[in-house]
Amino acid sequence: MITVENLTKRYGSTTAVEDVSFTVQPGSITGFLGPNGAGKSTTLRMLTGLTPPSSGTASITGKRYADLLNPGRVVGVMLDAAAQHPGRTGRETLLLNASLLGVPKTRADEMLEAVGLSHAAKRRVGQYSLGMRQRLGIASALLGDPAVLILDEPANGMDPEGIRWMRGLLQDFAARGGTVILSSHLLGEVQATVDRLVVIGGGRIVANGSLDELLAGSGTLVRGLDPAGLREALTLAGLQVEPAGDSHGGALRVDATAEQVGRAAAAAGQILLELRQSDGAGLEDLFFQLTATPAAA
Numbered sequence: 001m002i003t004v005e006n007l008t009k010r011y012g013s014t015t016a017v018e019d020v021s022f023t024v025q026p027g028s029i030t031g032f033l034g035p036n037g038a039g040k041s042t043t044l045r046m047l048t049g050l051t052p053p054s055s056g057t058a059s060i061t062g063k064r065y066a067d068l069l070n071p072g073r074v075v076g077v078m079l080d081a082a083a084q085h086p087g088r089t090g091r092e093t094l095l096l097n098a099s100l101l102g103v104p105k106t107r108a109d110e111m112l113e114a115v116g117l118s119h120a121a122k123r124r125v126g127q128y129s130l131g132m133r134q135r136l137g138i139a140s141a142l143l144g145d146p147a148v149l150i151l152d153e154p155a156n157g158m159d160p161e162g163i164r165w166m167r168g169l170l171q172d173f174a175a176r177g178g179t180v181i182l183s184s185h186l187l188g189e190v191q192a193t194v195d196r197l198v199v200i201g202g203g204r205i206v207a208n209g210s211l212d213e214l215l216a217g218s219g220t221l222v223r224g225l226d227p228a229g230l231r232e233a234l235t236l237a238g239l240q241v242e243p244a245g246d247s248h249g250g251a252l253r254v255d256a257t258a259e260q261v262g263r264a265a266a267a268a269g270q271i272l273l274e275l276r277q278s279d280g281a282g283l284e285d286l287f288f289q290l291t292a293t294p295a296a297a
């Protein structure tokens with residue numbers, strides 16, 4: 001379990017992270033989402049003891065990272081896959097990390113196999129693509145057989161096949177009771193992988209919940225035989241209504257449950273052609289909406 005409580009980081013007059021709190025439970029994959037500069041890396045660096053917080057605390061399995069006896073056996077971390085030593089081979093990289101962690105050398109080859117890099121084991125990391133470095137970074141993070149994984153932008157540079165592979169690996173890890181947090185600035189990149197989302201914008205948490213909860217938060221899509229009459233009826237019933245966009249053929253997005261919308265329409269005798277929870281496009285809108293800075297909103 002990961003617990004972040006009231007974390008704040010200031011750099012001079014810049015507040016990179018402000019009063020951030022969330023938890024990540026075992027058996028789940030949490031996406032830590034936000035646009036560039038939102039404060040994701042700073043939060044993950046504080047969580048892993050690399051950046052001291054200005055205030056607040058972060059703990060992994062109940063302890064601060066610095067207080068873990070052999071942290072690599074508890075938590076696997078990948079913060080910057082591109083920063084790996086270019087002159088070492090993939091295998092040498094893992095052998096070195098295995099000896100630092102005190103795990104058997106055989107783990108290095110096992111992990112190369114697990115991330116699909118056995119064929120490139122003897123190639124220098126400098127010749128690896130970014131996607132291959134991400135795989136190597138994940139192999140390093142898994143070396144100590146940790147219960148917790150913290151990955152900063154692991155999908156960056158991966159092709160769709162790589163993202164699908166990583167999804168399977170992380171879902172297996174979580175299914176065995178592991179705790180995973182991974183950051184991304186692209187919702188679409190992680191949407192199919194994560195169970196929960198913590199969304200950060202301008203250093204503050206702007207949404208936190210399961211994907212289902214956040215989807216439900218994007219409202220109900222409704223389409224009627226008489227669009228103008230339906231809109232008037234819903235507005236008169238006190239519901240917030242807006243057009244759902246050109247691609248939805250006169251549909252409306254309503255900030256209410258499907259039942260509330262259905263009842264209001266029925267009371268006004270409006271005939272409905274479609275009534276459903278607003279879908280993934282709504283989540284994308286929600287993401288932009290949530291992460292827009294007040295000045296841009």
Ligand SMILES: Nc1ncnc2c1ncn2[C@@H]1O[C@H](COP(=O)(O)OP(=O)(O)OP(=O)(O)O)[C@@H](O)[C@H]1O
Nearest residue numbers: 011014016034035036037038039040041042043185
């Ligand atoms: N060492 C530092 N000194 C000064 N400002 C910093 C430092 N590190 C981060 N910042 C600032 O803190 C803010 C948050 O940065 P951070 O790297 O955490 O964002 P991010 O969400 O990880 O973005 P990205 O996806 O671009 O990595 C930014 O405004 C950044 O310029």
